[in-house]
Amino acid sequence: MALPDELVLARPVESVQARRQGRRWRLAGYLAMALAMLVIGLPVYWTLIAAFKTSAEIYGPPTWFPQAPTLANFPAAWNAAPFARFYLNSFITTLGGMAAEVFFAVTSAYALAFLRFPRKDLVFLLLLAALMVPVEITIVPNYLTIARLGWINTYQGIIIPGAAIAYGTFLLRQAFKALPYEVIEAARVDGAGHLRTLVSVVIPMAQPAIVTMALLSLVAKWNDFLWPLIVTNTANMRTLPIGIYWLRNSEGVINWGVVMAGSLFLIIPVMIAFLFVQRYIVEGIAAGAVKG
């Protein structure tokens, strides 16, 4: 990519002082990074070790390592609810929801970035307005709509209300705007229609942004709790986050070891997904950083 070349070109022009200052900034950056790591990583670490602790140890004075490591929490969590079914439901709703969201985000962002139509600004403004509305506000109207469609306790009931999210369109529209327009013009000159331009030119060029957006969508849908809880009734339609909630006690003492073991069921697939597409995300973030 063009990124390292630019940096190399920039460096010889720097003065010694600027370099020293740069080093100081870099140190501050590393410190900030370490701090962020700690803030983000500590709860994850705590979750991880708590899953291997006995209940008495969790409620005792805090320990950094399980004193008497136990694997009992995992079967206890797995057997407390039909987790295999929850996995299946989570996979279906997450992948289905993500695919729909990416599709709608890419197509609508293309329209907003490259098509010319009247009142485009107004459409974009509406989109921004939708961005500001908290999800919780729309839950009751959405529930009513879904109920009247007879979609309560179905996969489409879980997926459809989240199939198009303003955030994805907004993110991709900004990314598409930043693409070199000359390339798109060139494609037009070569006789490419909109679909061809989108599939062969825009999508490959904006790939990092699209992958990032898809991953954000994946995580959001995978972790979504409130909507699937409200729109489903029976255990065989429930998703993983609700399964973990089921492990908690509503009153009295919560068996945290089991809850944390259940949380690991939730975290691990997302971690694997992250490891797979991590390369694309890093590129996506770098691309965003340069274009500022």
Place this chain on the structure above:
Amino acid sequence: MEQRKLTRRQMLRVLVAGSGAAALAACGAQAPATGPAPTTAPGGGEAQAPTTAPATAAPTVVSQTGSTVNITYWGSFSGGLGEAEQAMVQRFNEAQNEVKVEYQFQGSYEETAQKFTAALQANVIPDVILLSDVWWFGFYVAGAIAELDGLAQQAAVDFADYEPVLLNEGVRQGKHFWIPFARSTPLFYYNKQLWAEAGLPDRAPETWAEFSEWAPKLVVKEGDKLTRAAFLHPNGASYIAWLFQGVTWQHGGQYSLPDFTMTMTDANTVRAAQFYQDTARKLGWATLVQELNKDFIGGVGAAMLASTGGLAGITRDAPFKVGVGFLPRETSFGCCTGGAGLAIPSGTPDEKKLAAMKYIAFATNPEQAGIWSRSTGYMPVRISTKQSPEMQAFFTENPNFKTAVEQLPLTRAQDAARVFVRNGDQIIGKGLERIIVNGEAPATVFADVNQELSTAAAPILEDLKAVEG
């Protein structure tokens, strides 16, 4: 801009429904649909139509073989409680073949109530619903839950054998709307090990004055910092307003009168708040914590007031022997009830209502109430349950639980301000946090709380007048 604001507010209003107006409106909107309900009900609605005619003579229909009535039950029990609840449903389904119950977990009490609100508007309601002490009244005022006396008679429910203090909470104008099921009360918990180390008698303090004498012996300080408190307060989110309810009564105060007149500024109510503040500040032996049960088990404090519902779990997880006792007195004894009960939505078709009542009758019969109580730690809701040999054996094994049950007849229903006013619990809880944590003057804070509660109560009073006249 103006328009957007308006819709947003409307939506918010819909969200906080259940409070009254909005839910009432919802029921109003639904009312025309209840007439032809069997035909409009989604899925199998048409098929039900023929059965509605003989619904008035339901027993004859139900007694025919193969006419099992399927009903759904929305509840908030998860974890160990959820398993106990599913076991109960299974026992019911196996014990007879007229009614088949499906238990559907709907999240916390709050989420269950919110979902019920939305479900009422969409007309996809359950046949039995578990509602907590702070939620059932809103649905009653909105006309969303049915009067149960006629059904109870058909299902041969003996109301005389229910703990009166628990049953009467769900009674309005002489009619039953809310049947006690998973009911708890506050209890005084203490750490026997720390008690012994401090040389205290192995019992809960009789009065707060006595505990104030004991407390300095239980406290551990490092300089000015309290490293071990004698007593722990929960925060607002953990229902401090519920535990403080009894303390106000002990001081001769109360949150409100039955007619919804707020009495937070009553001299004795303020005195109780002053006492709570002093424990944490002037006397300095108590502290307010985020996770009450966890910190008690962890030895952060030597004693606390907490729900009887946590007794089994705390006893299991604490590395020390746990002692319990009645709440300490001040000028008098005071302790409230809490927890959840069962109700039947008024929109449920008649033949399902009777089936739902049969489940409620089963879940609260003396035998099942005992099993439920022993497996969860909730109070037995039936008087005769206490005499059963199983319960007596359980008491011998768990003397702490016996104490909790013995305190039950001395308890009373909570003041309207906390349970009948929307969000009343949190309004009072936040006030108590200001008093204990920020050290603001109780009189000033409770004047604010009084104002806020009165404002919140106004719409409910209006709706209540419409319902009860």
